[in-house]
Amino acid sequence: MHVAMIGAGYVGLVSGACFADFGHEVCCVDKDPAKIEALNRGEIPIFEPGLADLVAKNVREGRLTFTTDLSQAVRSAEAVFIAVGTPSRRGDGHADLSYVYQAARDIAAAIDGYTVVVTKSTVPVGTGDEVERIIRDARPDADFAVVSNPEFLREGAAIADFKRPDRIVIGTDDERALSVMNDIYRPLYLNQSPVLAMSRRTAELTKYAANAFLATKITFINEIADLCEHVGANVQDVARGIGLDNRIGSKFLHAGPGYGGSCFPKDTLALIKTAQDYEAPIRLVETVAAVNSQRKRAMGRKVIAACGGSVRGKTVAVLGLTFKPNTDDMRDAPSLDVITALQDAGARVKAYDPEGMEAARGMLTDVAYAKDAYDCARDADALVLVTEWDLFRALDLRRLKAALASPVVVDLRNVYRPDEMRRHGFTYVSIGRP
Ligand SMILES: NC(=O)c1ccc[n+]([C@@H]2O[C@H](COP(=O)([O-])OP(=O)(O)OC[C@H]3O[C@@H](n4cnc5c(N)ncnc54)[C@H](O)[C@@H]3O)[C@@H](O)[C@H]2O)c1
Numbered sequence: 001m002h003v004a005m006i007g008a009g010y011v012g013l014v015s016g017a018c019f020a021d022f023g024h025e026v027c028c029v030d031k032d033p034a035k036i037e038a039l040n041r042g043e044i045p046i047f048e049p050g051l052a053d054l055v056a057k058n059v060r061e062g063r064l065t066f067t068t069d070l071s072q073a074v075r076s077a078e079a080v081f082i083a084v085g086t087p088s089r090r091g092d093g094h095a096d097l098s099y100v101y102q103a104a105r106d107i108a109a110a111i112d113g114y115t116v117v118v119t120k121s122t123v124p125v126g127t128g129d130e131v132e133r134i135i136r137d138a139r140p141d142a143d144f145a146v147v148s149n150p151e152f153l154r155e156g157a158a159i160a161d162f163k164r165p166d167r168i169v170i171g172t173d174d175e176r177a178l179s180v181m182n183d184i185y186r187p188l189y190l191n192q193s194p195v196l197a198m199s200r201r202t203a204e205l206t207k208y209a210a211n212a213f214l215a216t217k218i219t220f221i222n223e224i225a226d227l228c229e230h231v232g233a234n235v236q237d238v239a240r241g242i243g244l245d246n247r248i249g250s251k252f253l254h255a256g257p258g259y260g261g262s263c264f265p266k267d268t269l270a271l272i273k274t275a276q277d278y279e280a281p282i283r284l285v286e287t288v289a290a291v292n293s294q295r296k297r298a299m300g301r302k303v304i305a306a307c308g309g310s311v312r313g314k315t316v317a318v319l320g321l322t323f324k325p326n327t328d329d330m331r332d333a334p335s336l337d338v339i340t341a342l343q344d345a346g347a348r349v350k351a352y353d354p355e356g357m358e359a360a361r362g363m364l365t366d367v368a369y370a371k372d373a374y375d376c377a378r379d380a381d382a383l384v385l386v387t388e389w390d391l392f393r394a395l396d397l398r399r400l401k402a403a404l405a406s407p408v409v410v411d412l413r414n415v416y417r418p419d420e421m422r423r424h425g426f427t428y429v430s431i432g433r434p
Contacts, residue, residue: 001019001024001025001078001079001180001183001184002024002025002027002076002077002078002079003016003019003024003025003026003027003077003078003079003080003081003184004026004027004029004070004073004074004076004077004079004080004081005019005026005027005028005029005081005083006029006070006073006074006080006081006082006083006084006103006106006107007029007030007082007083007084007085007099007103007121008028008029008030008032008035008036008039008045008066008083009030009046009083009084009085010046010048010155010158010262010329011083011120011121011151011153012028012030012081012083012084012120013028013039013044013045013046013048013051013055014048014051014153014158014159014162015081015083015120015151015153015162016028016064016081017051017054017055017058017064017159018054018159018162018163019184020058020063020064021054021057021058021063021163022184022186022187022188023063023187024063024184025063026058026063026064026065027064027065027066027067027072027073027076027077028064028065028066028067028073029066029067029068029069029070029073029074030066030068031068031070032068033068036066036067036068039055039066040066042056042059046327046328046329047326047327047328047355048155048156048158048159048326048327049156049157049159049326050159051158051159054159070103070106070107070110071106071109071110072110074106074107074110074111074112074115075110075111075112076112077115078113078114078115078116078180079115079116079117079118079180079181079184080107080115080116080117080118081118081119081120081149082100082103082104082107082117082118082119082120082121082131083120083121083151084099084100084102084103084121085099085121086099086100086121086122086123086266086270087266088265088266088269088270092273093266093269093270093272093273094124094269094270094273095122095123095124095266095270095273097123097124097127097130099121100119100121100123100127100131101130101131101134104117104130104131104134104135105134105138107135108134108135108138108139108142109138109139111135111139111142111143111144113143114143114144114176115142115143115144116144116145116147116177116180116181117131117135117144117145117146117147118146118147118148118149118181119131119146119147119148119149119150119204120149120150120151122150122151122207122208122211122263122267122270123148123204124204124208124270124271124273124274125201125204125205125208125274126201126204127204128146128147128148128171128200128201128204129200129201131146132146145172145174145176145177146172146200147170147171147172147174147177147178147181147200148169148170148171148172148200148201148203148204149168149169149170149171149181149203150169150171150203150204150206150207151207152165152166152167152169152207152210153165155261155262155324155326155327155329156324156325156326156327157326163188163191164188164191164193165188165193166193166194167193167194167195167196168185168188168193168194168195168196169196169198169203169206169207170182170185170195170196170197170198170203171197171198171199171200171201171202171203171204171206172197172199172200172203173199173200178197182195207267208267208270208271208274209271211263211264211267211268211271212267212268212271212282212285212288214252214264215259215264215267215268215285215288215289215292216284216285216288217251217252217253218252218254218256218258218259218264218292219258219259219288219291219292219295221235221238221239221252221253221254221255222255222256222258222291222292222295222431223291224238224239224255224432225255225431225432226432227432228432228433228434229431229432232434233432233434234432234433234434235255235414235431235432235433236255236414236432236433238432239253239254239255254413254414255414255431255432256334256412256413256414256431257295257296257299257334257338257386257412257413257431258292258293258295258296258299258334258337259292259334260296260323260324260331260332260333260334260336261323261324261329261331261332261333262323262329262331262332264332265289265292265293265332266332268285268288268289268292269289271285272285272286272289296334296336296337296338297337297338297340297341299334299337299338299341299386299412300337300338300339300340300341300342300344300345301341302410302412302429303316303338303341303342303382303384303410304341304342304345305429306382306408306410306427306429307381307382307408310345310346311342311345311346311347311381311382312345312346312347313346313347313348314346314347314348314381314382315347315348315349315350315379315380315381315405316342316347316348316349316350316380316381316382316383316384317349317350317351317352317370317376317377317378317380317382317383317384317404318335318338318339318349318350318351318352318376318383318384318386319351319352319353319373319376319383319384319385319386319387319389319392320335320353320356320385320386320387320388320389320392320413321333321335321351321353321356321357321360321386321387322335322353322355322356322359322387323335323387324387324388325387325388325389325390326355326389327355327356328355328356328358328359329356329359330356330359330360330363333356333387334386334412335351335353335356335360335386335387336363336364338384338386338412339351339364339367340364343366348366348368349366349367349368350367350368350369350370350376350380351364351367351368351369351370351376352369352370352371352372352373352375352376353387353389354389354391356387357369373391373392373395373400374395374396374399374400374403377400377403377404378403378404379403379404379405380403380404380405380406381404381405381406381408382404382406382408382409382410383400383404383408383409383410384409384410384412385409385410385411385412385413385415385416386412386413387413388413388415392415393415397420397421397424397426398424401424401425401426407424407425407426407427408426408427408429409421409426409427409428409429410429410430411428411429411430411431412430412431413431414430414431414432414433416428416430418430418433418434
């Protein structure tokens with residue numbers, strides 16, 4: 001199969017490299033020449049475990065190429081995947097579909113022979129209809145089908161998720177397109193990943209429903225954690241106590257500073273907007289989004305309280321900036337809200353993150369970046385653990401205490417044990433635990 005992947009970001013690059021690894025010939029297209037030049041030099045513009053090796057192997061074996069020339073890639077492709085960004089539109093929270101529609105116009109101009117155009121970007125219900133209309137208007141002669149194939153990979157575990165997905169969702173009523181999609185994903189039948197064929201609109205909604213449900217689960221346990229703090233209960237025991245019930249499941253029941261990242265915040269907002277437009281508002285998700293966005297800033301207040309009610313003139317060390325470990329993605333990371341809240345209250349902030357500092361520099365001001373966790377902690381009046389990188393899971397507690405000016409630790413990921421931290425002489429605050 002010849003595949004064109006439009007957009008070489010987190011999803012496009014991982015999907016493109018994995019499809020190439022299945023044996024397809026993949027050309028990844030991006031409009032950002034710096035990204036394509038870097039890829040052609042053998043540099044990977046994002047941090048994703050295992051991706052550099054996978055890309056290098058498939059480039060070496062001649063199945064994976066990179067270009068800015070969309071029409072050349074599309075002309076020879078049997079399937080063209082759209083994997084461009086769909087960020088929140090400024091002002092109203094709707095998904096900004098301008099990149100998707102631009103890609104559709106560019107694809108229309110280049111289509112040659114029967115082509116399956118696949119939306120892999122997360123897009124609101126009805127976007128596939130509009131993509132089809134755009135291509136049909138521009139090229140009444142073209143032979144094509146538009147399919148929805150939402151992506152469920154998680155950053156940080158993206159390759160494993162792509163190669164061993166819980167399911168593959170394919171939205172189309174076109175038998176010929178379905179057969180092309182089945183050919184593309186055939187290598188995964190060996191792994192027995194279920195392929196769910198459904199209508200295009202249903203597939204589009206399925207992606208949003210999945211993310212909204214996961215965001216709800218996280219927000220639920222976060223609110224239970226808050227209640228635990230008031231009643232003297234332990235949220236980790238509650239999470240285990242409910243999670244072992246198969247109807248509930250134990251994943252996504254870790255209380256923390258609120259969800260962030262490039263998907264949940266924007267996708268919950270976009271679903272809310274779609275539902276309102278169709279006069280079928282999903283009030284549960286509206287509440288989840290509101291609770292979560294307040295929570296992130298509330299974490300700043302939690303740190304201030306741990307510091308005795310004021311951080312004015314104090315230095316706070318922040319460990320972990322990315323929205324989760326094993327990625328360099330800073331989009332909507334809780335650290336941004338926590339740090340801004342601390343700065344607004346007069347604190348100086350030092351920070352360390354293994355992969356996120358470069359992106360953070362462009363998103364935060366007046367932050368001093370450290371070279372490791374202990375350098376970050378040095379002379380600080382409090383330390384906040386925001387992202388649970390493995391590197392922060394087994395810190396030398398004696399060394400940490402010696403580095404801090406005042407032994408206050410706020411652990412927003414419940415990585416450490418309260419009794420152990422207190423034994424080491426820390427004033428230790430975590431989430432939903434006595
Ligand atoms: N990041 C994730 O974990 C994840 C998971 C599942 C689904 N998604 C969805 O996948 C989509 C892409 O997300 P991402 O995180 O990979 O975004 P990203 O911002 O990392 O990458 C998008 C890329 O598309 C390029 N691009 C934009 N318009 C283009 C055009 N017309 N032609 C060529 N290139 C173009 C951009 O330059 C950029 O490199 C989004 O809809 C997102 O919601 C993301």
